[in-house]
Amino acid sequence: MEILKNYSILQNKLFIILLLVTNLFSSTVIDKGDEEFLQENYKKAIYYYMQADDKTQVQIKYRISQSYLRIGDNYQKIKNYNKALVWYKKAAKIEDRSALTKIGKVYEKQGDLYTKVHKYKEALSLYQKALKLQNNNLDKKIKKMKQHLSHQKALSLDTRILVTKDSPVWTHSIGRLIIPTKLEFLSQTKYKTKTKKCSATLINLDQKKNSNIILTASHCISEHNPKAGPMKFIIKNKNNQMVYRMAKVAFDSKFDIKKMKNKTDFAILSLSRKISYKEVEPFLIQKDSFLSLQKRYKSSFASLGGFSSDIAQFGANLTYDPKCRVSAYSSTYAASTCNGFKGASGGPIVLTTTDDNITYKHHFIGVVSHFKNKDFTNIFFAPHHPFFKRIKENIKNK
Numbered sequence: 001m002e003i004l005k006n007y008s009i010l011q012n013k014l015f016i017i018l019l020l021v022t023n024l025f026s027s028t029v030i031d032k033g034d035e036e037f038l039q040e041n042y043k044k045a046i047y048y049y050m051q052a053d054d055k056t057q058v059q060i061k062y063r064i065s066q067s068y069l070r071i072g073d074n075y076q077k078i079k080n081y082n083k084a085l086v087w088y089k090k091a092a093k094i095e096d097r098s099a100l101t102k103i104g105k106v107y108e109k110q111g112d113l114y115t116k117v118h119k120y121k122e123a124l125s126l127y128q129k130a131l132k133l134q135n136n137n138l139d140k141k142i143k144k145m146k147q148h149l150s151h152q153k154a155l156s157l158d159t160r161i162l163v164t165k166d167s168p169v170w171t172h173s174i175g176r177l178i179i180p181t182k183l184e185f186l187s188q189t190k191y192k193t194k195t196k197k198c199s200a201t202l203i204n205l206d207q208k209k210n211s212n213i214i215l216t217a218s219h220c221i222s223e224h225n226p227k228a229g230p231m232k233f234i235i236k237n238k239n240n241q242m243v244y245r246m247a248k249v250a251f252d253s254k255f256d257i258k259k260m261k262n263k264t265d266f267a268i269l270s271l272s273r274k275i276s277y278k279e280v281e282p283f284l285i286q287k288d289s290f291l292s293l294q295k296r297y298k299s300s301f302a303s304l305g306g307f308s309s310d311i312a313q314f315g316a317n318l319t320y321d322p323k324c325r326v327s328a329y330s331s332t333y334a335a336s337t338c339n340g341f342k343g344a345s346g347g348p349i350v351l352t353t354t355d356d357n358i359t360y361k362h363h364f365i366g367v368v369s370h371f372k373n374k375d376f377t378n379i380f381f382a383p384h385h386p387f388f389k390r391i392k393e394n395i396k397n398k
Contacts, residue, residue, distance in 0.1 A: 104133030175235030180228035199306035199347030216346030218255035306347025
């Protein structure tokens, strides 16, 4: 009996010693993990934390989840959202509530990326996932995606077509206007320029003369920030090559959406150098209003041209609505049944007239301003004739 008693005491002592050694080892690996965590070596920190004797302890679970989150944060900083999600989901599995919030934020950022490349269905799905994770500031984005999807569905009835070499001659005087709006600094030495894109028309009083005057919408240039860079006008020449020019404001009607009754949406810009009519034939500008033209000719119809961002590789290519109607609306605006979308702003509204249905003439009658409804059809435009005198002065002065 004495032997058994002594053996039991010895066994207890060995267990206590083993426990002390285990706790000492556990404490040591946790300390090493903490040290690596402070050095931002999170994967090494996880390696040590995972060697702890009891990984289910609240303190250990917290350390591991924080390491997962920091790794996810690093991937998120470099916009590798898929990798970030992997690590955030690891943290979520050990019941870290903050991980769910971060997952929701990543879903939102992924949705933003899909929105930029016009994949609205995928963006909507991600925003809805984020909403379920209590990311509650997504109502506007979800609503916008649903509007885009509805609009894309309606495009089956759209009448716009791609501009080709066989399109009406006036379509070839339309170019793209790039307006720098903001410098976004990524670091002390790196930055990117945020821009707005509109359409504009190269014009002249004589189609067989070089031109450096373009017409666009006032609202297109309202956000221009000179510190972010000059405005650029880009147009294709007869050889399908790009022609580039800097542009500056010669006249601005100072469009104000809140004062539409007495503020129209019209701007005249001058280019840094003239573009040869042999490269790009300018649109012939005349004084006549669309109302007087409609009365003068037996038959007429309207057209709209521009870089609408919902079709033709999302505005990369020029399109036009070949046939629509225009009518008087107010002293500052006219109405049309033309189809267009964001990016077409500043593009021309053209009236085609004929007396015999054999000979046709094209007349510049205004610039695309804004939309009458949520479906981006029925477009308001700013008539050009109130500004004809100013247009003529700018052309002559150059």
